[in-house]
Amino acid sequence: MRHPLHPALVHFPVACWSLGTAADLAGLHWGAPAWRPGGLLLAAGTLAALPAMLAGFYELTRLADDSPATRDVYRHLSVALAATALYATALLLRWRGGALSAPDALGITLDLAGFAALVATGWLGGHLVYGHRLGGEAAAAPPSTPRE
Template sequence: MRHPLHPALVHFPIACWSLATVADLASLVWGEPAWRLAGVLLVAGIGFSIPAMLAGFLELAKVAEDNPAIKDVNRHMIVVMCALAFYTASLFLRLQGTHLIEPGLLAIGMSVLGFLFLAAAGWLGGKLVYGHRLGVSPP
């Protein structure tokens, strides 16, 4: 495939996780409908993140060890894995068996931290494309 798959797949977990964080914060005002939506979006975001990360690993394999972008590639990977860890922790804190329960402040805090790491990962991803020109076809 000439076009990298990773950039096409990342939109799904980004959207789900971002909206989950918004729904978590909204749940402080609107209660159950918002926190239930946040829980479902966390599950979807985690599920969608797996193929996006696998595609990212495939793209990583194409980057030479001596490429000046490799440090930013590794930073991007670590930061997005931190986002996944925070969102997964947030999900587990709101599960009772297989049922979603109202999240406490710790679960909501984990969601907010996940969003901050997600934003940093997005910034680094943009740096890889626009700064280092990774995944960009030559003119």
């Protein structure tokens, strides 16, 4: 593939988890009409994270052993795994009797910690793309203009 798949796939868990966190927080005020979709969004985000992570692992295999980005790639990977674990744990805590229940204080805390990790891994991913220029072909040099 000429274009990496990972950047295209991460939008789905990012959107679902972000909206799920917002819905759970809104549920503190509006109750079930807000937190019910929040639980479904956390589930969708957790499922969508799987192909995004697989694509990220594939991109990792294409990284040169001596790449200056290696340290930041592993930071991005670690924080992304932490976000996934936090959101998956929050989701599992809500699964009771075959249905999703309202988040408790621990669930809201896990949502917020997951969101913080999501922001951090997104920033690191942006740094990999824009700082280290990973994920695309090297930019072509601009055409030179003759001097007169």
